[in-house]
Amino acid sequence: xxxxxxxxxxxxxxxxxxxxxxxxxxxxxxxxxxxxxxxxxxxxxxxxxxxxxxxxxxxxxxxxxxxxxxxxxxxxxxxxxxxxxxxxxxxxxxxxxxxxxxxxxxxxxxxxxxxxxxxxxxxxxxxxxxxxxxxxxxxxxxxxxxxxxxxxxxxxxxxxxxxxxxxxxxxxxxxxxxxxxxxxxxxxxxxxxxxxxxxxxxxxxxxxxxxxxxxxxxxxxxxxxxxxxxxxxxxxxxxxxxxxxxxxxxxxxxxxxxxxxxxxxxxxxxxxxxxxxxxxxxxxxxxxxxxxxxxxxxxxxxxxxxxxxxxx
Amino acid sequence: xxxxxxxxxxxxxxxxxxxxxxxxxxxxxxxxxxxxxxxxxxxxxxxxxxxxxxxxxxxxxxxxxxxxxxxxxxxxxxxxxxxxxxxxxxxxxxxxxxxxxxxxxxxxxxxxxxxxxxxxxxxxxxxxxxxxxxxxxxxxxxxxxxxxxxxxxxxxxxxxxxxxxxxxxxxxxxxxxxxxxxxxxxxxxxxxxxxxxxxxxxxxxxxxxxxxxxxxxxxxxxxxxxxxxxxxxxxxxxxxxxxxxxxxxxxxxxxxxxxxxxxxxxxxxxxxxxxxxxxxxxxxxxxxxxxxxxxxxxxxxxxxxxxxxxxxxxxxxxxxxxxxxxxxxxxxxxxxxxxxxxxxxxxxxxxxxxxxxxxxxxxxxxxxxxxxxxxxxxxxxxxxxxxxxxxxxxxxxxxxxxxxxxxxxxxxxxxxxxxxxxxxxxxxxxxxxxxxxxxxxxxxxxxxxxxxxxxxxxxxxxxxxxxxxxxxxxxxxxxxxxxxxxxxxxxxxxxxxxxxxxxxxxxxxxxxxxxxxxxxxxxxxxxxxxxxxxx
Numbered sequence: 001x002x003x004x005x006x007x008x009x010x011x012x013x014x015x016x017x018x019x020x021x022x023x024x025x026x027x028x029x030x031x032x033x034x035x036x037x038x039x040x041x042x043x044x045x046x047x048x049x050x051x052x053x054x055x056x057x058x059x060x061x062x063x064x065x066x067x068x069x070x071x072x073x074x075x076x077x078x079x080x081x082x083x084x085x086x087x088x089x090x091x092x093x094x095x096x097x098x099x100x101x102x103x104x105x106x107x108x109x110x111x112x113x114x115x116x117x118x119x120x121x122x123x124x125x126x127x128x129x130x131x132x133x134x135x136x137x138x139x140x141x142x143x144x145x146x147x148x149x150x151x152x153x154x155x156x157x158x159x160x161x162x163x164x165x166x167x168x169x170x171x172x173x174x175x176x177x178x179x180x181x182x183x184x185x186x187x188x189x190x191x192x193x194x195x196x197x198x199x200x201x202x203x204x205x206x207x208x209x210x211x212x213x214x215x216x217x218x219x220x221x222x223x224x225x226x227x228x229x230x231x232x233x234x235x236x237x238x239x240x241x242x243x244x245x246x247x248x249x250x251x252x253x254x255x256x257x258x259x260x261x262x263x264x265x266x267x268x269x270x271x272x273x274x275x276x277x278x279x280x281x282x283x284x285x286x287x288x289x290x291x292x293x294x295x296x297x298x299x300x301x302x303x304x305x306x307x308x309x310x311x312x
Numbered sequence: 313x314x315x316x317x318x319x320x321x322x323x324x325x326x327x328x329x330x331x332x333x334x335x336x337x338x339x340x341x342x343x344x345x346x347x348x349x350x351x352x353x354x355x356x357x358x359x360x361x362x363x364x365x366x367x368x369x370x371x372x373x374x375x376x377x378x379x380x381x382x383x384x385x386x387x388x389x390x391x392x393x394x395x396x397x398x399x400x401x402x403x404x405x406x407x408x409x410x411x412x413x414x415x416x417x418x419x420x421x422x423x424x425x426x427x428x429x430x431x432x433x434x435x436x437x438x439x440x441x442x443x444x445x446x447x448x449x450x451x452x453x454x455x456x457x458x459x460x461x462x463x464x465x466x467x468x469x470x471x472x473x474x475x476x477x478x479x480x481x482x483x484x485x486x487x488x489x490x491x492x493x494x495x496x497x498x499x500x501x502x503x504x505x506x507x508x509x510x511x512x513x514x515x516x517x518x519x520x521x522x523x524x525x526x527x528x529x530x531x532x533x534x535x536x537x538x539x540x541x542x543x544x545x546x547x548x549x550x551x552x553x554x555x556x557x558x559x560x561x562x563x564x565x566x567x568x569x570x571x572x573x574x575x576x577x578x579x580x581x582x583x584x585x586x587x588x589x590x591x592x593x594x595x596x597x598x599x600x601x602x603x604x605x606x607x608x609x610x611x612x613x614x615x616x617x618x619x620x621x622x623x624x625x626x627x628x629x630x631x632x633x634x635x636x637x638x639x640x641x642x643x644x645x646x647x648x649x650x651x652x653x654x655x656x657x658x659x660x661x662x663x664x665x666x667x668x669x670x671x672x673x674x675x676x677x678x679x680x681x682x683x684x685x686x687x688x689x690x691x692x693x694x695x696x697x698x699x700x701x702x703x704x705x706x707x708x709x710x711x712x713x714x715x716x717x718x719x720x721x722x723x724x725x726x727x728x729x730x731x732x733x734x735x736x737x738x739x740x741x742x743x744x745x746x747x748x749x750x751x752x753x754x755x756x757x758x759x760x761x762x763x764x765x766x767x768x769x770x771x772x773x774x775x776x777x778x779x780x781x782x783x784x785x786x787x788x789x790x791x792x793x794x795x796x797x798x799x800x801x802x803x804x805x806x807x808x809x810x811x812x813x814x815x816x817x818x819x820x821x822x823x824x825x826x827x828x829x830x831x832x833x834x835x836x837x838x839x840x841x842x843x844x845x846x847x
Contacts (some may be wrong), residue, residue, distance in 0.1 A: 004753070004756050004757055005756065011523075015685075016685050016686065016688070016689060019683060019685045019686050020680065020686050020689075020756075021365065023489075023679050023680045023683060023686060024680075025623065026676075026679065027679060027680075028677040030672065030676055031673060031676055033670055033846045034643060034644075034647060034668075034672045035645055035668075035669055035672060038647050038650070038665065038668055038669065041647065041650035041651055041655070042650065042655055042657065042665055045355055045586070045650060045651070045652060045653045045654065045655045046655050046657065047654045047655055047656045047658075048589075048654070052587065052654030053654075054586070054587045054588050054652060054653050054654050054841065054842045055588070055651075055652045055843030056588075056589055056840075056841070057588065057589065057591065057648075057651065057652065057842070058590075058592075058593065059591055059592040059593065059594075059595070060591075060592075060593070060648075064592055064595055064645075065647070067641065067644045068637065068641055068642070070634065071637050071641075072637055075633040075636050075679070076633070078633070078679060078682075078683055079629060079630055079633050079682075079683065081683075081685075082629065082682075082683030082684045082686060082687075083626050083629065083684055083685075084685075085685035086625075086626075086684035086685040086688070087686075089685065089688060090622050108760070138458070138462070139456075139458050139459040139462065140456055140458070142551060142617065142691075142692060142759065144692075144726075144758070146689065146693075146757065146758025147688045147758070149688065150688065151617050151688050151689065151691055151692075152617050152619070152688075153617055153618045153619050155546075155552055155553060155618070155619045156458060156545075156546040156547070156552060157546030158546070158551075158552075158553070158619055160409065160619040173758070173767070175432070175555075175758065175760045177691070177692040177761065178456075178692060178694065179452050179454075179456070179459070179761070179762040180459060181450075182376050182379065182450075182761060183375065183457060184376050184379075184763065184764070185375070185760075185762075185763035185764045185765045186375075186765065231628040256746070259746075261398045261652040270329070278828065299553075
């Protein structure tokens, strides 16, 4: 983010920034005008002695009328300008591509029209209007792409929406801006605005030829953060909402009914697909979404390989 | 010189004479001690927040500890310090004196308000911190559902405490409104009233009308958490945005409970230290009422990106701009009061002028937040944090300090060290601006609120803000230290050291227990400064 305003990344953002600059100009003018007069009076009329002569001015109707009417006109202009630009922000173009967004503590999920699911990384074609249809799985969140000047809360059981268009290829931040608990500040993501070729490759799931080939455990590590596992499962042994992944493989876990299991690949796979099937004693059920059908078998295997690396 | 038969109010010793006194001055003083205690506590939580934000990544406390720290800071500052704030302290002390009354209309109710405050505050503090082993409150002071329904921390006891505090606020408001209607001395017509009284009256109306709403909302939240009745949780058939609407229906007007009395303090100080009548008395008085009225119709601007309907959004945007006009009128009137005056820049006046300076920033930065297109970007970023700290700290706290320094000789019968008071003022002025100016830029850059950790691009401005914050914190210790020193070691104060024409300065310092031997008769308004009257 080199330039705070007028980054030139989207047309609508540029319109919004014009409103910003218009208001900043008004703020600067009023601030300087008021305080220049204030400071001038403070210095010019400093008390010289106890016998200073002061005027008994109680008011001036003309002046008071003027400084009531002018601010009224100014704020009305600002209001109308703001509403007009905002109107465009609320009306997605007809050709917008709709992507479903789900906010969960503490990750973003993106579901494409063809059923494909991404987490954390939102891939979009540059130059194409994108409409996000958003809902929350748990508490309030807010979806914010500062560089593109869009934001809207993500609410449970009610769809909210916003639209944006990244005019150029690039990677832009996504922040959660509605406080949502411990990892609120880590509920981040990236918008990847892709050029035509890269987008085509992404749609056809062709791996980027330039990308480094990762080992299964390395892919698993990426999935661990991408799907928000880190929100509840630590890797350093510290307790959290779910059991820690440190030394998980081969550990003996007991359940509320007194039975025990030695953690193996199958137990982990079951817990990813159906988390409520076997809840480790001391932890609450219904804390984790079921990933059945969301993660491919390959993804699950990669995650297990990653968890294995956390054994000392 | 009137002959005062009885002793002054500070002379009484012992627990009973203070804690069961129905005297408005003693109650005001007890409130002052209580709210300043919570101010220091909440300020320490703020220091913890700024310490953690010195650099990206974990510094001193973990992410949960950070969330607890900003919750403690916000909840204590709002509910325990700034809502009772000026009305309960300076208001209690000054109101009967200013209108020529011996006490408020219902002195025993006033004592009850104080005790309800103590009870509510005790519950809030104990449950914020939580019993040993239990979680500290981490919902933010806003208690937004569904997080506050899910959170394992003590939401119910905190909510109960705030609910109880609400009654203290309602009863004080009621008491003041009746006092202003019924207890004015003969000749003290509405248009002769000091503007501080007008401001207290406006704030009282909001306290009476808005506080019950938050009380009911908190009860609903308690019922939802305790019995699973779905008011706000979607899975139970409730609506999470409903809580936001209810909450801000109170919590936006409450901003004006905080700021209107501070504006009133400033309107008292400017004419005295400029030796000029207040400019546009009626405009200032009526704009207080106008702000109180309009404040009830602008809560929706907290919900511009909440999922509220598009229609509501633009209607609330328009209504929000309506508040800007009476506010602007006040600023112009204050500045004009100084024109051709004889200005003495003692510490109360320095604070009053700083109030105007900082309040122009606070008010003007409300414009991009009221404007829909720009609020979308700035909503829930550090821009908002900076904006409301300019109103609450730059406005209300500076106003409280202005009033404390102004009425200090009347309250305690002593003088503080003026030189050190000015040093403290400049420390605060520099520290405060150094803390919050960088946050406006952080907001434009998109730095979200309530973030424990942040990207490297925000690091420099956060560092500056933290350093400013520490200066800001030290300044308060210095200022309070100077005032406490003044109480203990200060030189005796005259009856009317500033040369004010208001009634509270016609009685000795400190005032006798019954205020006036005889109820005074008022023949002129309070602001008859200038040479026509006093050649």
